[in-house]
Amino acid sequence: MTTEEIYEEDEFIINLTIDGTEFEEVEVKVTDPNKTIRDQISSIVSVFELPKIDNGGNPIQYLLGQIRDEGEDPEILEFEDEDGREQALIDYNIQPGDHLHLISVPIAG
Numbered sequence: 001m002t003t004e005e006i007y008e009e010d011e012f013i014i015n016l017t018i019d020g021t022e023f024e025e026v027e028v029k030v031t032d033p034n035k036t037i038r039d040q041i042s043s044i045v046s047v048f049e050l051p052k053i054d055n056g057g058n059p060i061q062y063l064l065g066q067i068r069d070e071g072e073d074p075e076i077l078e079f080e081d082e083d084g085r086e087q088a089l090i091d092y093n094i095q096p097g098d099h100l101h102l103i104s105v106p107i108a109g
Helices: 037-047
Strands: 013-018 026-029 060-066 099-106
Touching: 037 060, 037 099
Parallel strands: 013 099
Antiparallel strands: 013 026, 060 099
């Protein structure tokens, strides 16, 4: 799949589980698979109104992971490649119907 490939707006749907919430395998429409992982996470946090600070007042970082094999832990999608280039869903060959996890990680203060 190339970065130039265009999808119809309603055809790129992934299954998303937000760890630690009631959201499990929710169908989510991806409006632009070329958008960076960082921007995808920001959109998810906004749409689902997820907290940006934990109960202890520490900021929360969110990571996106892909389930490759059933029963395995998600493989984290890195924000940037080795050369510092921002990564997008298509850089990881994420396809419609794939199962992704949003994982929250509190940042110690």
